[in-house]
Amino acid sequence: MRAALTALLSLVATSALAQQPLDVPAKQLPVPNTVSPQVQKLIGAPLRNNWNIQPKTGEEWKVVADQGAEPTIKNLPKLLDDLKVKVEKQTIDGVRVFVVTPEKILPQNKNRVLIHMHGGCYVLNPREAGLPEAVMIAAFGGFKVMAVDYRMPPEAYFPAALDDGITVWKALLxxxxxxxxIGILGTSAGGALTLAMVLKAKELKLPMPGAISSGTPMSDVTKAGDTFQTNEMVDNVLVSRDGFCDAGTKVYANGRDFKDPLLSPVYGDMGGFPPTILTSGTRDLLLSNTVRVHRKLRQAGVIADLNVYEGQSHAHYLRDHTAPETKEVFTDMGKFFDRHLGK
Structure with a gap:
C-alpha cells in the first residue's frame, strides 16, 4: 500500500513539474542567410507600426482600414503590370467581387475558377487592397479568380464575410x-474563411469544391496554440496574440463565442473536406494554428499538404512578388489545385 502511495505521489509531482512553464533567456535573433535577399529584408524589418492598436468599434476600424489600404491600392497598378494581370469589378447576387484574369489562362484551367477570400483580421484590406494574393495566384498559377470584396465592420459583422463567400460559391454553381x-483560397482571416466556407457548405449540403488553399489561417481565435507564445514578438507582422488582429476579430465577432467553428474552424468537423494545402513560416505567430489544422485534416483522412517557409513571419509570402519564395508558394499552390481540381 505504502509503495503504491509513494508511486502515486511521485506521478503527481512529475506531472506538476511537467506543467511548469519554461524559462527562456532573452536573446537576439539574427536574420537567416538561408533565404533570398528579398525575404531577408522582410525578416529584418521592425515590428509592424501600430501593432498594438485596439479600436473597439467598426467605425473606428474603418478609419484605420481606409488609411492602411492606400499604399497597397497605390502600388496595385505596378503589381498588375509586372505580373500581366487585369482586374474587373463586378457584383454577383449583391456581393462585390473583382474578376482577376491573367494574360494567359493555362489550357488545363480553362473551365476552372478560384474563389479568393482576402485577409486582414476581418476588418482590414477593403476594396482593391485585398487583391495582391488573388493577383499572384492568377499570375503564377494561370487561373481566373473571383476575389470577394466581402462586407466588413461597420457595414456588417459576423457572419457577413462568410455569407458573401457562400453567395459567390452558390452563384458559380x-x-x-x-x-x-472550383477552388477556394485565402490567407489569415481569408484562410479561416476558406475553412469556414467548407464547414458551412457541409451544413448547407452544398457540393464540395475540388480543392482549397488555407494560408496561415486564423483557425483558433481563442489564442490557443504553442506559437502564440513562442513566436510572440518574433513575428514582425502580427507581433502579439493580444495585438491589433485580436482587437479586429472581437469587433467582427460582435459577441459570438470565439469557439464557434465558423470563427475558429479548427474546432469544426473536417471529415469530408476537399484536398487542402496549408502555408506558414517558422516565425509565424499562427504556425500552430496552421499545424493544428493540418493534423485535424490528416486525422480525418483528408489529403493535406503543409508548406512551412524558412524565417517567414505571418504571410510574408504576400509582401514581395519578386521574391523567389513567393513564386514558389504560388507555383506549389497552383500545382496542388491542378492535381485535385476537375478537368
Whole structure:
C-alpha cells in the first residue's frame, strides 16, 4: 500500500513539474542567410507600426482600414503590370467581387475558377487592397479568380464575410460551373474563411469544391496554440496574440463565442473536406494554428499538404512578388489545385 502511495505521489509531482512553464533567456535573433535577399529584408524589418492598436468599434476600424489600404491600392497598378494581370469589378447576387484574369489562362484551367477570400483580421484590406494574393495566384498559377470584396465592420459583422463567400460559391454553381472545378483560397482571416466556407457548405449540403488553399489561417481565435507564445514578438507582422488582429476579430465577432467553428474552424468537423494545402513560416505567430489544422485534416483522412517557409513571419509570402519564395508558394499552390481540381 505504502509503495503504491509513494508511486502515486511521485506521478503527481512529475506531472506538476511537467506543467511548469519554461524559462527562456532573452536573446537576439539574427536574420537567416538561408533565404533570398528579398525575404531577408522582410525578416529584418521592425515590428509592424501600430501593432498594438485596439479600436473597439467598426467605425473606428474603418478609419484605420481606409488609411492602411492606400499604399497597397497605390502600388496595385505596378503589381498588375509586372505580373500581366487585369482586374474587373463586378457584383454577383449583391456581393462585390473583382474578376482577376491573367494574360494567359493555362489550357488545363480553362473551365476552372478560384474563389479568393482576402485577409486582414476581418476588418482590414477593403476594396482593391485585398487583391495582391488573388493577383499572384492568377499570375503564377494561370487561373481566373473571383476575389470577394466581402462586407466588413461597420457595414456588417459576423457572419457577413462568410455569407458573401457562400453567395459567390452558390452563384458559380448556378452558372453551371462544376463543383470539382472550383477552388477556394485565402490567407489569415481569408484562410479561416476558406475553412469556414467548407464547414458551412457541409451544413448547407452544398457540393464540395475540388480543392482549397488555407494560408496561415486564423483557425483558433481563442489564442490557443504553442506559437502564440513562442513566436510572440518574433513575428514582425502580427507581433502579439493580444495585438491589433485580436482587437479586429472581437469587433467582427460582435459577441459570438470565439469557439464557434465558423470563427475558429479548427474546432469544426473536417471529415469530408476537399484536398487542402496549408502555408506558414517558422516565425509565424499562427504556425500552430496552421499545424493544428493540418493534423485535424490528416486525422480525418483528408489529403493535406503543409508548406512551412524558412524565417517567414505571418504571410510574408504576400509582401514581395519578386521574391523567389513567393513564386514558389504560388507555383506549389497552383500545382496542388491542378492535381485535385476537375478537368
Amino acid at each position: 448556378k452558372q453551371k460551373v462544376k463543383p470539382k472545378n
